Amino acid sequence: MSVSSEIETTRSFGEQLKTLIKPDRAKLDPRVPPGCIDGMIADLPLLRDDAVGAIDARQAKRAATKGQGNAASMLYELVMAARFSCKLSKLDSEVLSRMGVGRPMQTKVVKSVLEGAQMVVQAYTLFPDQMRLAGVLPADMDRIQALTAQLSTADDVQEATKLTSKEKTAARNAAHKRVKNAIANIIGAADLAFLDNPERRALYRALLPTKRSAGKPSPTPEA
Numbered sequence: 743m744s745v746s747s748e749i750e751t752t753r754s755f756g757e758q759l760k761t762l763i764k765p766d767r768a769k770l771d772p773r774v775p776p777g778c779i780d781g782m783i784a785d786l787p788l789l790r791d792d793a794v795g796a797i798d799a800r801q802a803k804r805a806a807t808k809g810q811g812n813a814a815s816m817l818y819e820l821v822m823a824a825r826f827s828c829k830l831s832k833l834d835s836e837v838l839s840r841m842g843v844g845r846p847m848q849t850k851v852v853k854s855v856l857e858g859a860q861m862v863v864q865a866y867t868l869f870p871d872q873m874r875l876a877g878v879l880p881a882d883m884d885r886i887q888a889l890t891a892q893l894s895t896a897d898d899v900q901e902a903t904k905l906t907s908k909e910k911t912a913a914r915n916a917a918h919k920r921v922k923n924a925i926a927n928i929i930g931a932a933d934l935a936f937l938d939n940p941e942r943r944a945l946y947r948a949l950l951p952t953k954r955s956a957g958k959p960s961p962t963p964e965a
Contacts (some may be wrong), residue, residue, distance in 0.1 A: 749918050753789040755949050756782055756921050759928060762945060772940075773931035774924075782924035788917040813893040818849040820886055821858045821912070824878050831876035833869075840865035841873075852893060859890050925949065 760783055770779065772868035778835055825843045838844070842861040848854040866883050868871050 749789055749914065750920055751951065752918055752925070753786055755925060756786045756789070759891075759925060760786065760947050762949070763928065763932075766935070766942075769935040770928060770931050772926045773935060778924050778927050782921055782928070785917045785921045785924070789914065789921060795905045813889055814849055814852060816820055816854045817859055817886065817889040818847060818855050820882065820889065821847065821855070821862050823833055824862050824873075824882060824886075828873060828876040833872050833876055837865060837872050840868060856890060856893060859886050862881060862886060863890075922951075925951070 743764050763779060767779065821842075825838075825841050828841060829838060829843050840861065842858050842865075845858070845861075846854075847858040863883055863886055866878065870880075929946045933943060936943040936946070
């Protein structure tokens with residue numbers, strides 16, 4: 743069972759328990775830790791909202807990673823094409839050296855691609871006439887600079903979504919743990935409080951998560 747399914751199951755049991763305990767607060771409150779019931783009720787929306795937020799954050803992270811990869815790939819290809827053209831045109835060794843010809847680039851490493859792009863732009867600033875003879879145009883430099891900016895932005899977003907996803911997932915998991923503990927406390931208290939009321943006692947016990955019930959929440963009990 744996935745983590746998100748487990749959290750949704752816990753939330754469902756908690757919502758059912760919230761309905762069940764309404765007429766029983768006077769009997770249950772003395773038997774559970776202070777704030778247990780109200781804390782569980784307050785945490786239940788967090789399981790739904792934070793779970794959605796965590797999913798949104800993961801989707802944003804994947805989108806940012808994809809955007810970063812696309813920009814890096816395009817920039818890599820453009821830099822390599824400029825190097826290839828200048829090498830075929832047999833430009834001076836100094837020009838080729840300044841462009842980074844012969845220096846490896848790692849397309850999946852942002853820093854490597856950005857450094858390669860910077861070398862080409864700087865070489866064009868120093869040797870525009872020679873590089874234009876090899877077919878490298880100012881428009882190519884504009885595109886390299888635009889992709890460089892795009893890649894830098896995508897890298898920043900990707901790093902930011904890592905933190906956002908991590909924070910939201912941590913908050914959701916903390917709320918999930920609190921709700922699970924509260925459910926156990928409340929059901930344990932009800933088992934004692936309704937020792938002489940087997941039917942009521944059974945309603946609470948039915949909301950105790952088990953391996954069998956984890957996959958399918960029970961119907962909402964009547965209060």
